[in-house]
Amino acid sequence: MKRSVINLVLFALFGSIALTTSPAQAQGKGPAAKVYSVHCAKCHSQDGKGIPSLQPPDFTDGKWQASRSNKQLHNGIANGIGVMPGFKGVLKPGQINALVVYVRSFKKR
Numbered sequence: 001m002k003r004s005v006i007n008l009v010l011f012a013l014f015g016s017i018a019l020t021t022s023p024a025q026a027q028g029k030g031p032a033a034k035v036y037s038v039h040c041a042k043c044h045s046q047d048g049k050g051i052p053s054l055q056p057p058d059f060t061d062g063k064w065q066a067s068r069s070n071k072q073l074h075n076g077i078a079n080g081i082g083v084m085p086g087f088k089g090v091l092k093p094g095q096i097n098a099l100v101v102y103v104r105s106f107k108k109r
């Protein structure tokens with residue numbers, strides 16, 4: 001409980017900074033790309049479309065992207081959603097913020 005409050009405060013402080021990182025910069029390289037490869041790609045695949053049998057959202061789908069707030073993505077990654085486990089015990093809040101930016105970077109233009 002206390003920890004999640006601390007996470008929220010940290011997110012409020014640093015989230016806005018992390019979320020302004022350019023998506024083009026985030027895609028395919030940098031620390032978030034590494035974390036994604038290690039923890040996320042097995043379900044969401046390296047191209048963000050996901051493993052069909054798990055029915056994860058297609059991160060390249062602009063409609064899906066528009067339907068989700070950054071806060072929802074952050075909560076999903078931190079606490080888990082459906083069959084996806086939460087990562088707040090594994091990743092630091094700053095890493096989760098960077099992953100939100102990374103997930104956004106899959107959106108097709």
Ligand code: HEC
Nearest residue numbers: 039040043054055056057072073076077081082084087099
């Ligand atoms: C065990 C497979 C699995 C792993 C590992 C996994 N995910 Fe997911 N993820 C899913 C599935 C399935 C969903 C759809 C859940 C649902 O809507 O019921 C999902 C949903 C999401 C969502 C959408 C949340 C929302 O608001 O709808 C995001 C963002 C996300 N995952 C990011 C990540 C990131 C980043 C990682 C790595 C840290 C990760 N996932 C690891 C399977 C996984």
